[in-house]
Amino acid sequence: MQRRAAAIYVVFFVLVAVGAFSLTTVAQEPSVSVAGQNYSQGDTLSAGGTEWTVNVNDGEGNVSRVNESARFTTSIANNSSLLFANGEYRPAPNGSDSGAGTGTGSPSPSATGTPGGSGTSLATGETASNDSATRFRVVISNATAGNASGGNTSGGNASGNATNVSSFTLRQEFMTSQRLRQDPSVADVALTGENGTQYVRYRNGTxxxxxxxxxxxxxxxxxxxxxxxxxxxxxxxxxxNTSGATLAWEGNLTRSAELKDGENATIGGTTYVAQFPTNSSVTLSQNVSGYQAEQTKLDEFNNRILGLWGTVIISLFAAVLIVALAYMPVRG
Known part of the structure; x- marks a missing residue:
């Protein structure tokens, strides 16, 4: 009797598994496809009043455009150091070489050494790693004072700060310690007198x-x-201004937007949804809501299919378990 009941249950669970499996085979997966424009590698997309180039490769891609007259700016701070070599300026790297002398002066400038300054780059005639550059310090001091305005502040600076700044000065700096080491007629280190004046000691004692x-x-x-x-x-x-100078230039600026299958991409202010029907083409559609609705239907379908497969697995496992229990030995 026990085995007869087990056989009935086994048949029941097998029928449930077969029925669930049959549903997975006849169910039709809903397609996700909305109307849009198809693009291949190198095609042009007009969006936001500009032309974008479509790039597609192996089922992924992007759109890009180049602005050939983009304006770029950068700043150089007052009292910072620059290097000049090969007809261009660049920032002087920070360092710890004690011996940077700063050029100062008026119409007939003279140099006052200031050992202990920072910097590792050398002046003209002084080389490091076969690279020769002239070192300059940015000096902004030719401003005319503005009028105070009741102690109010503007942009973090109190009114009354220097204004009407239209130029700055580049004063050459020298790496004093390097120059002294390369001169065999003097000691390697400059001396400081009681009045703070720095001296160079020659080998002959002068x-x-x-x-x-x-x-x-x-x-x-x-x-x-x-x-x-x-x-x-x-x-x-x-x-x-009193804190530094702003430099500007025009150049090429490339902007791009990545395209991924089923994901939104904003191009020129317009949102598209991307689909890759083949590895070498992409479809861009503005019907984002329609695509999302179809995607929701597909997700629901996949969830149901997973549920049916779960039913198949559990039913077969139950049938096997019942058979095993039915044939277990009984005491007595």
Whole structure:
């Protein structure tokens, strides 16, 4: 009797599994496809008043455009250091070489050494790693004072700060310690007198003020509108204020938007949904809501199919378990 009942249950669960499996085979998967424009590699898409180039490769891609007259800006801070070599300026790297002398002066500038400054790059005639560059310090000091305005502040600076700044000065700096080490006639280190004046000691015992020992520094004046080649860019000075100068130039700017199957992409202010019917083409549709509705139907279908497969597996497992229990030995 026990085995007869087990056989009935086994047949029941097998029928349930067969029925669930049959439903998985006859169910038709809903398609997800909305009307849109088809594009291949190199095609052009017009969006937002601009032309975008479509790039498709192996079932993925992007759209891109190049702005050939984009405006770029950068800033150089007051009292910062620049290197000039091969006809262009670039930022001087920070370092710890004690011996940077700063060129100072008026119409006939003289140099005052200031050992202990930062910097590792060398002046003209001083080489490191076979690279020769002239080092300059940015100096902005030719501003005229503005009027105070009741102690109010504007942009973080109190009214009354220097205004009407239209130019800045580049003063040559020298790596004093490097120059002293390369000169066999003087000691390697400059001395500081009681009054703070720095001296150079010659091997014969005589001394000379450091500002007289160093050569006359080069001084360059730069105004708003002047060309200022900076880091491989044909830039010019756009503005100057007491904290630094702003450089501007035009160049190419590439903008792109990634395309992924079934995901939205905003191109030129318009949102598209991307589909890849083949590995070498993409369909872009603005019917985002329609695509999402169809995708929801597909997700529901997949969930039902998973439920049917779960029913098949559980039913077969139950049938096997019942058979095993039915044939277990019984005491007595």
């Amino acid at each position: 001394t000379q003020p450091l500002d007289e020992y160093l050569p006359t520094p080069e001084v360059r004046n730069v105004s708003v509108g002047d060309s200022f080649p900076y880091e491989n860019n044909s830039s010019s000075v756009a503005s100057v």
